[in-house]
Amino acid sequence: MRTELCDRFGIEHPVFGFTPSEHVAAAISRAGGLGVLGCVRFNDPAELDAVLTWMDEHTDGKPYGVDVVMPAKIPTEGTAIDLDALIPAGHRDFVERTLQELGVPPLDEDAHGAGVLGWLHSVARSHVDVALQHPIKLIANALGSPPRDVIEQAHEHGIPVAALAGKAEHAQRHVANGVDIVVAQGYEAGGHTGEIASMVLVPEIVDAVDVPVLAAGGIGSGRQLAAALALGASGGWLGSYWLTTAEYAESVPASATQQALLAAGSSDTVRTRVYTGKPARLLKTRWTEAWSQPGAPEPLPMPLQNLLVADAHQRITRSGDPSVVSMPVGQIVGRMNEIRPVADVMSDLLREFDETLTRLDKLR
Numbered sequence: 382m383r384t385e386l387c388d389r390f391g392i393e394h395p396v397f398g399f400t401p402s403e404h405v406a407a408a409i410s411r412a413g414g415l416g417v418l419g420c421v422r423f424n425d426p427a428e429l430d431a432v433l434t435w436m437d438e439h440t441d442g443k444p445y446g447v448d449v450v451m452p453a454k455i456p457t458e459g460t461a462i463d464l465d466a467l468i469p470a471g472h473r474d475f476v477e478r479t480l481q482e483l484g485v486p487p488l489d490e491d492a493h494g495a496g497v498l499g500w501l502h503s504v505a506r507s508h509v510d511v512a513l514q515h516p517i518k519l520i521a522n523a524l525g526s527p528p529r530d531v532i533e534q535a536h537e538h539g540i541p542v543a544a545l546a547g548k549a550e551h552a553q554r555h556v557a558n559g560v561d562i563v564v565a566q567g568y569e570a571g572g573h574t575g576e577i578a579s580m581v582l583v584p585e586i587v588d589a590v591d592v593p594v595l596a597a598g599g600i601g602s603g604r605q606l607a608a609a610l611a612l613g614a615s616g617g618w619l620g621s622y623w624l625t626t627a628e629y630a631e632s633v634p635a636s637a638t639q640q641a642l643l644a645a646g647s648s649d650t651v652r653t654r655v656y657t658g659k660p661a662r663l664l665k666t667r668w669t670e671a672w673s674q675p676g677a678p679e680p681l682p683m684p685l686q687n688l689l690v691a692d693a694h695q696r697i698t699r700s701g702d703p704s705v706v707s708m709p710v711g712q713i714v715g716r717m718n719e720i721r722p723v724a725d726v727m728s729d730l731l732r733e734f735d736e737t738l739t740r741l742d743k744l745r
């Protein structure tokens with residue numbers, strides 16, 4: 382299976398793997414795909430620098446990329462506004478009351494963090510600056526086109542820029558802004574998603590733009606990868622499927638999250654604003670359900686919602702209770718039923734892709 386993107390990136394297979402774990406990203410690259418490390422969790426650029434140095438040492442010289450989260454517009458960014466002061470007391474009360482009802486213990490005094498700041502332009506820009514000091518091969522942006530000067534900065538280093546899109550018009554805007562590759566992210570995907578399913582979205586975007594398109598959302602088998610290519614994509618962009626790999630377990634040891642994912646079926650996800658303030662698909666748990674009960678407040682806009690729930694996420698993680706986890710995952714979770722090394726996942730994808738093509742060839 383070779384597409385134009387294999388030659389462009391020097392990869393064996395057009396399998397692009399988004400992951401927040403450097404262990405997974407490095408393993409995807411070593412297995413012949415392009416591992417793309419999510420940077421949003423790094424509040425401190427020095428920490429990202431250290432992790433990318435680790436990537437440089439553990440990718441056997443194979444290419445890898447990074448993903449930043451640069452929302453197109455954050456009205457409060459760059460102003461002296463105290464974001465915490467914008468969070469209504471009623472929302473804080475609801476979060477506290479809900480966690481108590483769910484049996485999630487409070488944090489120790491020293492465990493309170495700053496939350497995830499990677500949603501802020503200033504922090505995401507620092508991610509780009511740091512990443513460009515490493516031999517990265519791709520910068521992807523989660524929430525649309527990055528600002529033009531960031532695209533130019535990447536291009537000056539010879540690095541292509543990818544951007545996620547949930548609509549053909551968004552994809553066209555990205556390309557007009559200078560984006561090189563569009564990731565068509567369907568409704569069934571984990572994380573931020575629009576309302577159009579991949580089966581409809583991918584060909585719509587392929588027809589609307591003249592740059593390579595990666596299909597994202599619902600890929601977890603060689604048949605789905607073959608379908609993505611049949612729809613006109615130049616490769617697959619997978620996020621959820623790596624969450625039940627052995628390498629992800631290395632990043633998040635003794636994970637209640639993995640237990641919850643292994644047990645979940647394809648109908649156990651929900652598209653909700655409770656994670657970041659923008660619609661994102663998460664595992665449906667007692668935590669997400671609490672936000673849809675009568676009397677629950679509307680989630681706040683980005684970045685306030687994320688600040689509101691930052692401590693709650695830490696508390697939930699430390700509780701070790703699979704029934705309350707707060708985790709982005711797509712509908713493909715129904716096929717994520719065992720913990721396996723990335724290399725095995727990749728070889729299964731490729732084997733089934735080949736079998737699919739052979740089967741289809743016989744239909745002619």
Ligand SMILES: Cc1cc2nc3c(=O)[nH]c(=O)nc-3n(C[C@H](O)[C@H](O)[C@H](O)COP(=O)(O)O)c2cc1C
Nearest residue numbers: 399419523570571572597598599619620621709711
């Ligand atoms: C746990 C998780 C976190 C994600 N975080 C980001 C992110 O920070 N940036 C981004 O561009 N996409 C993010 N995504 C979306 C993925 O990049 C990818 O587009 C999506 O997972 C593809 O659909 P799938 O989940 O069906 O494989 C995330 C997805 C998951 C599952």
